[in-house]
Amino acid sequence: MKLTVSAKEACLNFCLGRTGEQLLWGYRIKKMKNKKLKKIIPNIIFSIIFLVGISIFLYPSVSNYVNSKHQSKAISNYEEALAAISEEDYSMIWQEANAYNEELAEKPLNFTLTNEELQRYNSIMDPTGTGIIGYIEIENIGVNLPIYHGTEETVLQVGIGHLEGTSFPTGRKGTHAVLSGHRGLPSSKLFSDLDQMIVGDTFLLHVLDQTFAYQIDQINIVLPEETNDLAIVDNEEYVTLVTCTPYGVNTHRLLVRAKRVDYSEETKLIVPADASRYSALAVAPFIGAPMLLFAFILYLVLTSKWFRNRKSKKSL
Numbered sequence: 001m002k003l004t005v006s007a008k009e010a011c012l013n014f015c016l017g018r019t020g021e022q023l024l025w026g027y028r029i030k031k032m033k034n035k036k037l038k039k040i041i042p043n044i045i046f047s048i049i050f051l052v053g054i055s056i057f058l059y060p061s062v063s064n065y066v067n068s069k070h071q072s073k074a075i076s077n078y079e080e081a082l083a084a085i086s087e088e089d090y091s092m093i094w095q096e097a098n099a100y101n102e103e104l105a106e107k108p109l110n111f112t113l114t115n116e117e118l119q120r121y122n123s124i125m126d127p128t129g130t131g132i133i134g135y136i137e138i139e140n141i142g143v144n145l146p147i148y149h150g151t152e153e154t155v156l157q158v159g160i161g162h163l164e165g166t167s168f169p170t171g172r173k174g175t176h177a178v179l180s181g182h183r184g185l186p187s188s189k190l191f192s193d194l195d196q197m198i199v200g201d202t203f204l205l206h207v208l209d210q211t212f213a214y215q216i217d218q219i220n221i222v223l224p225e226e227t228n229d230l231a232i233v234d235n236e237e238y239v240t241l242v243t244c245t246p247y248g249v250n251t252h253r254l255l256v257r258a259k260r261v262d263y264s265e266e267t268k269l270i271v272p273a274d275a276s277r278y279s280a281l282a283v284a285p286f287i288g289a290p291m292l293l294f295a296f297i298l299y300l301v302l303t304s305k306w307f308r309n310r311k312s313k314k315s316l
Helices: 007-016 019-083 086-104 115-123 279-304 306-316
Strands: 130-136 143-149 160-162 174-182 202-207 208-223 238-243 252-260
Touching: 007 174, 019 143, 202 252
Parallel strands: 143 160, 174 238
Antiparallel strands: 130 143, 130 202, 160 174, 202 208, 208 252, 238 252
16 A cells, blocks of 8 residues: 655644644645646736736836926926016127127037037026026927037936037028937927928927027938037028937937027928828837737637636547
């Protein structure tokens, strides 16, 4: 006869007063618990995977929405602060910026400023004390972002940076302002869709009490050290938008140059009726979320008791 328990276990059970029936019942309960746990674990794992997956898909859109609210708030605060500035103060600010631009036009292109030059640069066109020069509006690609002094990483994480050593946007000829923005940040769209702009598209710069309209006349892709296209051109007024390219690789720079045009409501947006553009970050959640939801529902159905019972009946 084959023994089911060791002598040590039998002695322990005898001392504790455990009968064979009690031992058998305890074994059955333990087996049932293990079986139930094995059924629950896959559901828990799949639920975690599902939640992680849908969070990854939703994060860019949710994060971009939150950041866009902060950017809109910064613009709103900027406009409110401007309301308290007098006409005389506006005149002085414009004169200072124009004088700075005239000096730049006489010098070779230089993006590395000394501490003294940097201090002077940061003091120009900053009437609100927040570092905001104005804001850019590109209706084609849904951009409405504050423009800050400088291109430090802290600036480029939250808005658009004005490149030091380039002209301030003042609406005068003989100037070339360069505005830089990140592309492909998971937390904010910024200039991610700048590559969708084409020659002939327009955008607006809202600076102090003025609004300037620009129409794109040239788009180039260059290496980071190739800066000739950013130089000031006599009797021309340019603004160049800069971002990294290719998307996610960032080995080159996309330069979108625009020339000043007369401002009117018609110049705010020039897009063909059939040329609607959608960001990949905006579309991804609407594609991925239903797929994950379908997979989750399918898994629940396949692992449900009703499905297993039906399958077992068919096999009989």
